[in-house]
Amino acid sequence: MAIIEIRSLTKTFGKIRAVRGIDLTIEKGEIFGLLGPNGAGKTTTIGMLCTIIRPTSGSGIIAGFDIAKHPTQVRQNVGIVFQDPTLDTILTGRENLQLHARLYGIPAQDRSRWIEEMLELVDLTQRADDLTKTYSGGMRRRLELARGLLHRPAVLFLDEPTLGLDPQTRARTWEYIRKMAQKERTTVVLTTHYMEEAQLMCDRIGIIDAGQIIALDTPGNMIDMLGGDIVAVKSPNPPLDIIRALPYVSAIKTVGETIEITMKSAHLHLAELLSLIDNVVSVEIRKPTLNDVFIRLTGRDIRQEDVENNGSWVETIARYRQRGK
Ligand SMILES: Nc1ncnc2c1ncn2[C@@H]1O[C@H](COP(=O)(O)OP(=O)(O)O)[C@@H](O)[C@H]1O
Ligand SMILES: [Mg+2]
Incomplete structure (x- = not known):
């Protein structure tokens, strides 16, 4: 009802x-x-x-x-x-x-x-x-x-x-x-x-x-709509075109020196993916969040706008520390 x-x-x-x-x-x-x-x-x-x-x-x-x-x-x-x-x-x-x-x-x-x-x-x-x-x-x-x-x-x-x-x-x-x-x-x-x-x-x-x-x-x-897990790989010069063309990759996005690759069943394909990238500095796999959904829909990050307007200090600082890692 x-x-x-x-x-x-x-x-x-x-x-x-x-x-x-x-x-x-x-x-x-x-x-x-x-x-x-x-x-x-x-x-x-x-x-x-x-x-x-x-x-x-x-x-x-x-x-x-x-x-x-x-x-x-x-x-x-x-x-x-x-x-x-x-x-x-x-x-x-x-x-x-x-x-x-x-x-x-x-x-x-x-x-x-x-x-x-x-x-x-x-x-x-x-x-x-x-x-x-x-x-x-x-x-x-x-x-x-x-x-x-x-x-x-x-x-x-x-x-x-x-x-x-x-x-x-x-x-x-x-x-x-x-x-x-x-x-x-x-x-x-x-x-x-x-x-x-x-x-x-x-x-x-x-x-x-x-x-x-x-x-x-x-x-x-x-979250399912995004098409899989997010693998964030930090590397100075990843072969973007090759990665984008992989059949299990649904989206890629670069954030500074990190590329965020959305892919199905990350655990199955991780080894192959990493074999294509030289000088890997760090790798992180995470489940997408609603923020990723927001980014996919609008191209913007919900949180950045909060930082300016909400003044939730402690959180903001904690988040940026986390990101820097
Ligand atoms: N009483 C008001 N007079 C003029 N503009 C307003 C008023 N209330 C809200 N707005 C504007 O309407 C928009 C939506 O505001 P609001 O509903 O408070 O957003 P949110 O709650 O999602 O942060 C904003 O641009 C805000 O500045
Ligand atoms: Mg409000």
């Missing part, structure tokens, strides 16, 4: 065409990821679906309600966790949830039970009566997740739910998201630029670039 149906959804801000006609159907219970570089239109798309941003044209139906015609009903059926934290830090964790429960008109007799259940789910029962300003970043995120799901929405929207969290906390946050999604068969639509996580977490991915969905599939199919 489709829980979200989007047709030609479009948003322009003056001259900026932020979202350029998105068509998308999402099934009940799916964990769907919108993946794309900064400025691709992810937040704007989610904003329209949550009825916070009014579409310029096109339509969206969520849980049977039209986002333009029935925004109140749509809001009752969605939960949102924004990119930037929106907790009231002078309230305790429990008080934040109580406030939300009232705003969403959760019946008085259910309120405290639902709140206790959510606190339990995100492991915050012990800290529920502490002010949220004393919480760590990871705890705040978990409380926001709990709040997003408190009124039992059909769809939970998460905009960069793990942005700025350290890798360990990110992994735990994903566990909670998965657990919550399973509990009520909640449909989850999330945006992220952590490709490895999108790959692991999402049933299906829409790659979005410049306001358009340029690929839509399961992470597994997207």
Whole structure:
């Protein structure tokens, strides 16, 4: 059953065409990821679906309600966790949830039970009566997740739910998201630029670039589409034409002194491949990632753009160190 149906959804801000006609159907219970570089239109798309941003044209139906015609009903059926934290830090964790429960008109007799259940789910029962300003970043995120799901929405929207969290906390946050999604068969639509996580977490991915969905599939199919493993060989003068002509090679790309060769069953052909290349400095075999899919589709690297815009310092430095190796 489709829980979200989007047709030609479009948003322009003056001259900026932020979202350029998105068509998308999402099934009940799916964990769907919108993946794309900064400025691709992810937040704007989610904003329209949550009825916070009014579409310029096109339509969206969520849980049977039209986002333009029935925004109140749509809001009752969605939960949102924004990119930037929106907790009231002078309230305790429990008080934040109580406030939300009232705003969403959760019946008085259910309120405290639902709140206790959510606190339990995100492991915050012990800290529920502490002010949220004393919480760590990871705890705040978990409380926001709990709040997003408190009124039992059909769809939970998460905009960069793990942005700025350290890798360990990110992994735990994903566990909670998965657990919550399973509990009520909640449909989850999330945006992220952590490709490895999108790959692991999402049933299906829409790659979005410049306001358009340029690929839509399961992470597994997207990666299979690339045509094999990636073998990165560092060598000063590899015979590119010969390599390109090998029957099992589906693509090659040069990055400085390294050539990245996409090929089927790398382990079977590696010896022959290397026998063709003189002065091999290093060889690395890896499984392709969604970033490789993005590069194949656009010719650009999703991550480079993140480096400039997101300022996730530690990660960026770690990545560049890794690359230099
Ligand atoms: N309120 C706004 N006014 C003008 N331009 C906006 C506004 N919100 C977003 N944009 C622009 O729309 C584009 C898409 O932005 P956004 O949806 O935030 O992308 P993402 O979430 O993928 O990083 C960007 O070029 C951004 O600068
Ligand atoms: Mg955004």
